[in-house]
Amino acid sequence: MPNVREYRALRTLASAIATWTTGQHVAAWAAVFVIGLAGANCNAAGASEQDGASNAEVIADSAANITADGRTWQPCAAENETCRFTGTRDVLYGTAERHVVKTLSNGTECSNSVFGDPAFGENKRCAIALLASKDAPQRAAPEAAAARLAMRVPGGQGLRCAAPSTQSGAAGNGDLLEADTPSDGTRLFASGKPFAVAFTTRPTQSDTLNWQIRDSWNAVRASGRFPVPAGATLSTLTCASTLAGYFAISASLERAHGQLESRGTRPAGIVSFGVLPDTSATLPPVSFPHEDLRRFGGQGTAYLAPGQHCCDGDGYRPVYTALGLSWANDNRNWYMEEPEKAGTFDPAARQLISFFRRGDIMRLIQLDGIPKWASPTGKETHSYAPTSLTQFKDYMAKVGTESNRVRLAYFPRQRDNYYQVTWEPDADGGLPWRDTDANFVALYEAVWRGIHSTDPHAVVMGLTYSSVQGNVQWLGRLGPLGIGRYLDGLSIHGYYDAGTTPSHPPERLANASDPAVAANALPAAMRALRHQMHQYLKPGAPLFVTETGISYDIGESYGKNYPGWNVLYAQAAVVARTHLILLGEGADMTYLFYLADMPDAAPGYGLFFELDHPTGAYGPARISPKPAALATAAMTRIIDGTETLGPLKGVPNGVYAYAFRRIGGGKVVTALWTHDNEKWNAKAGFSTSQNVDYRLRVDAPGTSGEVTAFDMMGNASTLPYRDGVASLKLSPAPIYVVSANAEVFRDAVMTPEGYAPR
Numbered sequence: 001m002p003n004v005r006e007y008r009a010l011r012t013l014a015s016a017i018a019t020w021t022t023g024q025h026v027a028a029w030a031a032v033f034v035i036g037l038a039g040a041n042c043n044a045a046g047a048s049e050q051d052g053a054s055n056a057e058v059i060a061d062s063a064a065n066i067t068a069d070g071r072t073w074q075p076c077a078a079e080n081e082t083c084r085f086t087g088t089r090d091v092l093y094g095t096a097e098r099h100v101v102k103t104l105s106n107g108t109e110c111s112n113s114v115f116g117d118p119a120f121g122e123n124k125r126c127a128i129a130l131l132a133s134k135d136a137p138q139r140a141a142p143e144a145a146a147a148r149l150a151m152r153v154p155g156g157q158g159l160r161c162a163a164p165s166t167q168s169g170a171a172g173n174g175d176l177l178e179a180d181t182p183s184d185g186t187r188l189f190a191s192g193k194p195f196a197v198a199f200t201t202r203p204t205q206s207d208t209l210n211w212q213i214r215d216s217w218n219a220v221r222a223s224g225r226f227p228v229p230a231g232a233t234l235s236t237l238t239c240a241s242t243l244a245g246y247f248a249i250s251a252s253l254e255r256a257h258g259q260l261e262s263r264g265t266r267p268a269g270i271v272s273f274g275v276l277p278d279t280s281a282t283l284p285p286v287s288f289p290h291e292d293l294r295r296f297g298g299q300g301t302a303y304l305a306p307g308q309h310c311c312d313g314d315g316y317r318p319v320y321t322a323l324g325l326s327w328a329n330d331n332r333n334w335y336m337e338e339p340e341k342a343g344t345f346d347p348a349a350r351q352l353i354s355f356f357r358r359g360d361i362m363r364l365i366q367l368d369g370i371p372k373w374a375s376p377t378g379k380e381t382h383s384y385a386p387t388s389l390t391q392f393k394d395y396m397a398k399v400g401t402e403s404n405r406v407r408l409a410y411f412p413r414q415r416d417n418y419y420q421v422t423w424e425p426d427a428d429g430g431l432p433w434r435d436t437d438a439n440f441v442a443l444y445e446a447v448w449r450g451i452h453s454t455d456p457h458a459v460v461m462g463l464t465y466s467s468v469q470g471n472v473q474w475l476g477r478l479g480p481l482g483i484g485r486y487l488d489g490l491s492i493h494g495y496y497d498a499g500t501t502p503s504h505p506p507e508r509l510a511n512a513s514d515p516a517v518a519a520n521a522l523p524a525a526m527r528a529l530r531h532q533m534h535q536y537l538k539p540g541a542p543l544f545v546t547e548t549g550i551s552y553d554i555g556e557s558y559g560k561n562y563p564g565w566n567v568l569y570a571q572a573a574v575v576a577r578t579h580l581i582l583l584g585e586g587a588d589m590t591y592l593f594y595l596a597d598m599p600d601a602a603p604g605y606g607l608f609f610e611l612d613h614p615t616g617a618y619g620p621a622r623i624s625p626k627p628a629a630l631a632t633a634a635m636t637r638i639i640d641g642t643e644t645l646g647p648l649k650g651v652p653n654g655v656y657a658y659a660f661r662r663i664g665g666g667k668v669v670t671a672l673w674t675h676d677n678e679k680w681n682a683k684a685g686f687s688t689s690q691n692v693d694y695r696l697r698v699d700a701p702g703t704s705g706e707v708t709a710f711d712m713m714g715n716a717s718t719l720p721y722r723d724g725v726a727s728l729k730l731s732p733a734p735i736y737v738v739s740a741n742a743e744v745f746r747d748a749v750m751t752p753e754g755y756a757p758r
Contacts, residue, residue, distance in 0.1 A: 277714025297327025
């Protein structure tokens with residue numbers, strides 16, 4: 001599979017780390033907002049005193065016209081009617097707070113099929129931009145007052161930016177136009193809290209900067225303009241958002257033109273940041289009886305604090321905690337700990353790496369690989385059993401001693417320790433198993449007996465082949481040889497296709513005419529795996545998916561103009577869908593791969609852009625989020641702290657729906673989306689507008705009420721239901737419906753075979 005080279009690079013990194021550690025929101029279009037001067041100040045979105053354009057908020061201009069995003073718009077159609085005009089015009093579709101703008105010609109249908117759904121569950125309209133910008137209403141306000149009042153974020157979901165509160169000199173060298181969102185290094189911000197957008201401009205004469213902020217669906221969420229003097233100037237906008245998700249800033253100068261240049265793996269034209277969702281009003285934090293019930297982990301580190309560099313500092317915080325990732329890998333591989341001879345690993349002296357000492361990010365302990373002195377080939381290897389299984393078992397006993405001590409000292413609320421024995425032993429991979437099947441089982445026996453002799457809370461896991469189907473095949477092959485006796489749980493990697501990419505989503509093969517091909521679709525593969533587990537492992541054995549990533553499409557590469565917004569949107573949707581399928585089909589925990597773009601792999605696996613190297617880097621110091629990062633942050637907040645109920649029965653072809661229940665008999669969360677291969681490909685563009693009607697039962701027949709629905713980025717909407725059924729429009733981006741009556745799901749789901757809540 002495509003991740004071997006990354007693993008090797010991380011092995012080198014892990015060796016260095018080991019050496020170091022031992023050394024020491026509903027607004028209708030007809031609404032008239034009586035805001036007053038102070039309200040106008042509050043909504044002066046990055047406008048100058050002369051322009052005074054409002055941002056995202058709609059202000060009455062006349063009986064017909066409205067102002068939004070710094071321009072005047074004329075309503076032309078209600079939802080599902082036709083907006084008629086001639087020529088090419090900008091068309092706004094949605095509501096006052098939530099809308100998308102597209103440039104279209106000679107009229108358009110005013111519907112989700114054209115624009116997507118920027119305001120889920122709300123009545124939407126179309127409006128066309130008036131050609132003369134002078135038609136925009138004039139609102140003058142002192143900049144200081146605008147900056148101060150802008151922080152009173154109005155009710156509902158929206159993004160606000162005040163006019164530049166400061167302008168000061170900047171360094172003379174650099175690009176014509178630069179932008180950033182200073183932060184703790186993650187470029188992620190809390191909902192409703194102020195943050196800065198800083199523009200640096202270097203025109204040779206006075207100019208005007210025009211800026212926009214767009215979301216993952218390429219909808220304009222904020223815009224404005226302000227004057228800048230000649231020379232190098234730093235202009236800072238103060239912003240806040242109650243709309244969660246990924247955002248991309250673009251900008252240009254009216255005279256000098258220009259755009260934001262590329263940085264590392266981030267393409268030209270944008271600067272990205274994110275606003276983290278707050279789902280607590282609907283889903284309060286869960287009280288975990290054991291911390292190891294948490295369901296999300298990650299691979300990759302980033303050293304974001306000032307003065308940090310790889311690998312001196314904390315590579316997991318603040319980014320893992322912001323994303324909601326609670327698991328990471330730790331190494332106790334024999335070839336790392338005793339590279340020269342036996343007996344040099346001291347479990348009493350071995351110090352836990354500082355990353356883990358806070359106890360909030362748990363360890364998956366890797367054991368793969370043997371040192372050269374214990375190898376039948378005389379070289380460090382993952383391909384063969386060691387020459388002495390007794391020495392191997394003795395080393396594992398020491399690892400068990402150390403891990404039990406560490407758990408008691410640093411992870412007192414963690415029930416068990418988790419060990420992964422092999423890493424992608426695929427025959428065509430970079431760490432292939434070349435030895436016999438019998439010796440593979442013997443290796444697992446030595447590990448199991450050694451670890452269990454000293455760690456009463458050990459969970460020994462494998463086989464960790466790269467694809468779900470690979471694990472199905474090999475468990476079926478090795479199960480009759482007794483390997484299940486030495487597996488307390490199953491660890492796998494969750495790859496499912498020839499390239500796990502936007503064009504190869506996990507549902508792509510589901511309706512293939514050849515059953516052998518259809519078996520590789522992720523839902524089918526996971527069901528086959530659960531069947532094998534039921535046959536060969538003890539009841540209730542956990543299933544950990546310790547790596548699954550979504551890269552850019554096969555044959556693509558990082559570049560100044562790649563990826564575009566549509567690819568990034570597609571990647572986010574596929575990342576969320578993949579991990580929801582894994583969990584919904586019976587995995588207990590799943591790892592996101594990879595934190596930031598890195599070299600030596602298919603490009604784009606990162607949840608973040610890496611900003612310093614054009615092909616990415618390991619252990620980066622500067623990153624900025626992709627949509628996938630914010631889709632992850634929403635998914636973890638909504639799904640973590642749940643048990644799997646399973647896929648819904650009887651869903652129409654192309655609809656996917658998985659139900660989860662909060663720990664302790666809480667609310668039910670149902671994740672739903674639709675997929676159609678013909679409307680989902682790189683050539684035609686990954687559809688944001690496809691929608692399918694679906695009726696979800698959320699309560700008993702005869703009842704009426706409301707439930708909460710979250711979009712892919714974690715933004716909440718209220719959804720009515722009648723006779724116990726809520727009517728949904730599903731798109732390729734998953735939504736989450738939260739309901740209270742778990743009883744209606746009892747016979748509506750297929751519990752994964754052998755799955756038992758932990």
